Amino acid sequence: MATLQVQRVQLAFADRDILSDISFTLSEKSRSALAGGNGSGKSTLLKVISGHMSADDFAYSATKGMRISYLPQSDIVFEDGTVYEEVEKAYARFDEMLLELHDLEIKLSSASEEDKTESHLLRLHEIQEVLLNDGYYSRKEFIQQVLFGLGFSNTDMDRPSKEFSGGWQMRIALAKILVENPTIMLLDEPTNYLDIEARYWLKNYLKVFEGGVMIVSHDQGFLDETVNEVYELFQGKLHRYSGNYSQYVKQRELEIAQLEAAYKLQQDQLEKTEQFIEKFRYKATKSKQVQSRIKMLEKLEIVEVPSHLKQLSFSFPPAPHSGNDVLIIEHLVKRYPALEIFSDFSLLINKGERLAVTGKNGAGKSTLLRILSGQDSDYGGVVRLGSNVSVGYFAQDTEKTLNPDNSVLEEVSGIAATADLPKLRNYLGSFLFSGDDVFKPVSVLSGGERSRLALLKILLHPVNLLILDEPTNHLDINAKEMLLKALKQYDGTMVFVSHDSYFIEHIATKILYLTEDNPPELFDGDYEYFIYKLEQKEKVEDPKKGSTSVASQPVAAKAALSYKEANRKKNRLGSLRRQSEELLKTHRLLMEKIQHTEQQMALVENYSDAEKITALVQKKEQLHTTMEQQEEAWLSLTMEIEELEDELA
CATH class of the missing domain: 3.40.50.300 (P-loop containing nucleotide triphosphate hydrolases)
Structure with missing residues (x-):
């Protein structure tokens, strides 16, 4: 078998190791992903x-x-x-x-x-x-x-x-x-x-x-x-x-839970040590203990949680109340000199719907969103908003509206004026602006950073209709997951363009499919239903269509399941994933309790008292037993989840 052996890759910029003693092997059979946060190398x-x-x-x-x-x-x-x-x-x-x-x-x-x-x-x-x-x-x-x-x-x-x-x-x-x-x-x-x-x-x-x-x-x-x-x-x-x-994410969730517990314990110990040093720094009777603790801090290896796997969170401001008919399109016509985009197109979007607009590049997806948001009025027919509808629109060039003289923090503080500084920084952290990055002028940000900042500004507005054109383009997987979870909780209406199958699958309730050669086609169901119907359509139109078709061979196998059966399994999968998340939360709490019990066992007044130390040891053993049971339950759930994912893949 042909192999490539990479050995001892070392690369540093200034005083930072970008790549440190990296070795691995790739072969002609490798199917590998390279993961890590933005800027990880x-x-x-x-x-x-x-x-x-x-x-x-x-x-x-x-x-x-x-x-x-x-x-x-x-x-x-x-x-x-x-x-x-x-x-x-x-x-x-x-x-x-x-x-x-x-x-x-x-x-x-x-x-x-x-x-x-x-x-x-x-x-x-x-x-x-x-x-x-x-x-x-x-x-x-x-x-x-x-x-x-x-x-x-x-x-x-x-x-x-x-x-x-x-x-x-x-x-x-x-x-x-x-x-x-x-x-x-x-x-x-x-x-x-x-x-x-x-x-x-x-x-x-x-x-x-x-x-x-x-x-x-x-x-x-x-x-x-x-x-x-x-x-x-x-x-x-x-x-x-x-x-x-x-x-990989599931494996890392368990490791991150342990890392976070270790990080919390270490931070508590650091705080107590620093307080001791500060309190007794100038007392001669305590000088040896102070110097001992200073040396300990110097040698301490700080626990770090990978930034790209930290649990980010973001929540929308409540959406103002709107009527049931949110967006009405009647007999829309849109033409360019050499191209007709829409001809007599009508659509009604109701309150709470999440419409994904997808299809080939150049089919008119961004054009439609500009029309719906009021940015383009050069069309025929009627496009109107329903009662009490307010719009938040994110385009791929929205970053041009940012003030280059503002800092990142100043740019969002005008939108969320009632939010305190920690909350604003939390919002920015969710969109990958952390530490001193929040004080950077907008003028020095990269195109991707400006786009993320513009998206955050849109999402902080209290609106009940979000129109988003490729909102995940400049987000890493963790930030995308954060946005996905927030959008699931959003109680307004959404129209969005995306080519990301994972994102569409978890957000869309309806899908509008645009092509250059055919009228827009509305699929009244989720992404799985869309793929199923598209595959069936291709079988009718061209039974011999090969692997270059939209609906791929693996998707064809997925479509072999009846839609009803696939939907049942998908619902079961969602339930199992929620149970898995709850078990992980419980696992983290048990880790914290074990760490706390170990701290109690280390106290002089406890380990010198036989009765107390016996009770603490028993408590720790009970916690370990419970945690092992939780881990077995989690592994059992994970196996069932993987089986269902394979069946639906």
């Missing part, structure tokens, strides 16, 4: 492995002939060649072989039968066999299949690559890597620029890809279906977890 590690960045120390060994391809997050620009020509460059590795083949064919065609050596004929056969087996002769069909799967049309093939936007150029780069068919692919946020159809296609492609992959992604649903191990980067160190991303 995930992209840096991929750059080092792929040779696009040097490290202070780095060694690796690879099986002979292994080929590694790397997709960065952004900044790939193609200036020359058509789309097809750019992707066809993936076959450049055969150039020398083709030259040799050409030379052999010339020699053999001009040589007499006596001069045609066996070695020449054998080498000719070897080259032709390699080209055949590696798909060189069928490259046109394969290139087209990949480009179609990633959303390119037939007419796009001969268009100059430089005519495409940055997002579409990243799709060309991804197509090129897939066509290269390397031994291992290193993919940094490959779904960033993909719509829902292209994400489905890529997910299915990776499932049957015969090489290895390591993926960085904020799309939990995508990772759950494409990886079977997770490497976590935290404080420069790398840790491996078996299972997909959701299973």
Whole structure:
């Protein structure tokens, strides 16, 4: 089996270790995710492995002939060649072989039968066999299949690559890597620029890809279906977890519960020690004890909880009361000079509904949201709000409305004027602005940071209709989970655009599907129902449709369940997940009680009293027994959850 062994990766900036003595192995069978908080070094590690960045120390060994391809997050620009020509460059590795083949064919065609050596004929056969087996002769069909799967049309093939936007150029780069068919692919946020159809296609492609992959992604649903191990980067160190991303989160929840209990205990001890030092610092009789405690603090290894796995929380202000008919669309017509987006489209959105708008890029999703929010009035037909409806609108360019001279904290303080400073900082922390980041001027923030800040400002407004265009684009998985939980509790109405299947699955009550060639189609059900109906429709329209279709092969298996049965299992799964969360909470409380009991046992007045210490020991044993029972119950629930997830996958 072909393997890549990465050893002793060391990289520091200033006095901070970004990557610290990292070693691991990838093989041609690896299905790996690389996880960690923003700024933890995930992209840096991929750059080092792929040779696009040097490290202070780095060694690796690879099986002979292994080929590694790397997709960065952004900044790939193609200036020359058509789309097809750019992707066809993936076959450049055969150039020398083709030259040799050409030379052999010339020699053999001009040589007499006596001069045609066996070695020449054998080498000719070897080259032709390699080209055949590696798909060189069928490259046109394969290139087209990949480009179609990633959303390119037939007419796009001969268009100059430089005519495409940055997002579409990243799709060309991804197509090129897939066509290269390397031994291992290193993919940094490959779904960033993909719509829902292209994400489905890529997910299915990776499932049957015969090489290895390591993926960085904020799309939990995508990772759950494409990886079977997770490497976590935290404080420069790398840790491996078996299972997909959701299973990794479950394992980390238990570890985090223990870390948080240890962190709380350590902070209590630190506070008491510092109080002792401060109280007796200048007393000669206590100088030895003071110095002893100072040395202890200097040597103490501080317990840290990974920031990307801390439990973030956010709650909406109560939504003002509105009428039942929240948004009314009647005979909507929207045209551009060369394109008709909507023709005689009507829709009623009722109070409390959460409508996901999805479909291919360019089908009119953002246009529809601009019309609904009142930002675009150049249309035909009627679009009106219901009684007492107030709108909060987040667009992909809303960050331009921020005041560059304000600090991050000042920017939100005007929205939540009644909130005290700790509450404001808690809001900002939920959106990944912590510590001194809240005092940064808006002008120095990155595009992603400005977008997160703009989204937070929208969400802090007390409105009863949220219109959100790609709200999760610049959130990591933990922040996305926080937003998802908050939106579930939101008591207003929502219309949102998203390509994130996990997010849609957990939020949407209805789905509006837009395509370029057909009228908008409303699916009156959740995401699972949407996929089921789409698969059934494709079977009717094209029974032979292959893996490039929207509804993938795994989704087809999911659709084999009757909708009623699938819904029952989904409800059971939700119940089990809630029970699991409750058990984890109980586990954390038991950990705290055990820590407290151990503290009591360490007190002089207790351990010198036989009766007290006996009672405390018994109490600790009872707590341990209860905790073990809770852990067994949690593991049993986890197994049932995983079984149901497999059945619904």
